[in-house]
Amino acid sequence: MNKIIVEEENIKLLDSDDLITLTLSDKLDIFDVSKVKIDVIGSTSIEITYKNTNELKLDISCFLYPNVEASIYEINESNNLKIKYTYNLLENSKLIINKFYDVFNVKELDVINLNGKNASIIYNNKVIAKEAQKYNLIIYHNCPSSISRISNKGITILDGSIDFNVTSIVENNIKECILNQYNKIINLNNKKCSISPNLLIEEQDVIADHSALITSFDENELFYLKSRGIDEATATNLLIHGFLNEKSDEKITNIINKYWR
């Protein structure tokens, strides 16, 4: 598997299978942002790990060639993050992204361009927010029969707050697209959070749905768990693992266990 490691502003590619190429522009732009370009030319998977104590400013663009099926798995344990992602998907390409953030402060912009027929993206973002975090996602369905399934899940602790702003766009005559948005925040510290799910659809021939929810833990669920003899702390732990780590990923388990034990 291709491993990209971003550590204290050094970016390395390890174990490359030559199905991706990584291009770093050596020049920072006027805002001190480092630029990274990832070309995915064949079906493969990529793991990206971030560990940065300084503020990380990155502009990453990722290009999927036609017919390529790729997955990106990301764990980000940086302190502060300003990041822009651009994903460009060509005909019949498919991208699955699973991201997990254990970060203090985040400002993120994701631009997803579905630039080929049948291009499809599954985007799962999970975050533990310890300070203010803002996520802006824009999904352009530029070609017919393109599919986007977007899921954003977050939990706020300490001084954390979350804004998920997700906009899916289909212009007229781009037919048979499928758009799906799921956004949920479990707000454990009563800081102000927001979810703005926007579906800007001009075309009639689409299937679109979305859900947005900001809650604390569900009282019925807690009652149910406790009624089987499970104490409050353990019940909470189960619900958090269920929410953020339904596949029981070991790395994510370890991160969650730092906060809930």
Add this chain to the structure above:
Amino acid sequence: MHKLIIKNLKASIENKVILNDFNIEINSGEIHAIMGPNGTGKSTLSKIIMGDPNYKILSGEIYFDDKLINDLSIEKRAQMGLFLGMQMPPEIEGVTNADFLRTALHTKEGKAFKLMNFINELDKTCEELSINKNMIHRSVNQGFSGGERKKNEILQLKLLKPNMIILDEIDSGLDVDSLKIVGENVIDYFKNSDAGILLITHYQRLLDYIKPDYIHIMMDGKIIKSGDATLVSILEEKGYDFIKNELSDFNDMKEVSTNE
């Protein structure tokens, strides 16, 4: 020997009194059935016994095994051996049934918990209940059919081995075959344990499998009439209003006779 006693219980939710002067006593080896019209407070009663903090006890007492449990936490009640099979068990996203059951059993058994034993017993119990094994690895109740949810409640019952069992409309949503399976599993557990049962139901057919010693008719938050199983046929034939009217006629007569 286990004993659940409820004395003069008055309880409310959002300032609306639901239970009023409710009384019952259930001992090990006894099966009680409560029947009553929709919205009369049966599920409320079951949740209050289990300790749901949304409901407020205004007066009265709940004793379990001679301990006053009015203010006891939900989990402590469960650990004492109370079990509530719910009318509408919730879905829990991302938490698999297996994780849920393992955690519950681990909490109950502490150091004595053995994973292998758990897996074996889970397997066996799924077979006894004709539960599809893939349900174990799915999120708790998520996408389960009405009947599957009810079977899942009985699965938990059989693993947790409680000694005071409340089953709130465990028959609703079950097809005839599943009703038989659920009925037989509950009665089988009951016979091999020291438990008491409180059944809440609308229908006779569950009572064909789980034969109650006592039937209680509940209306407006209290038991208005108790009797044996014959009460059910009167009820099925004539309805709740008949029993209510009969009782008020009787009370009127009492009033007349005391006025004289």
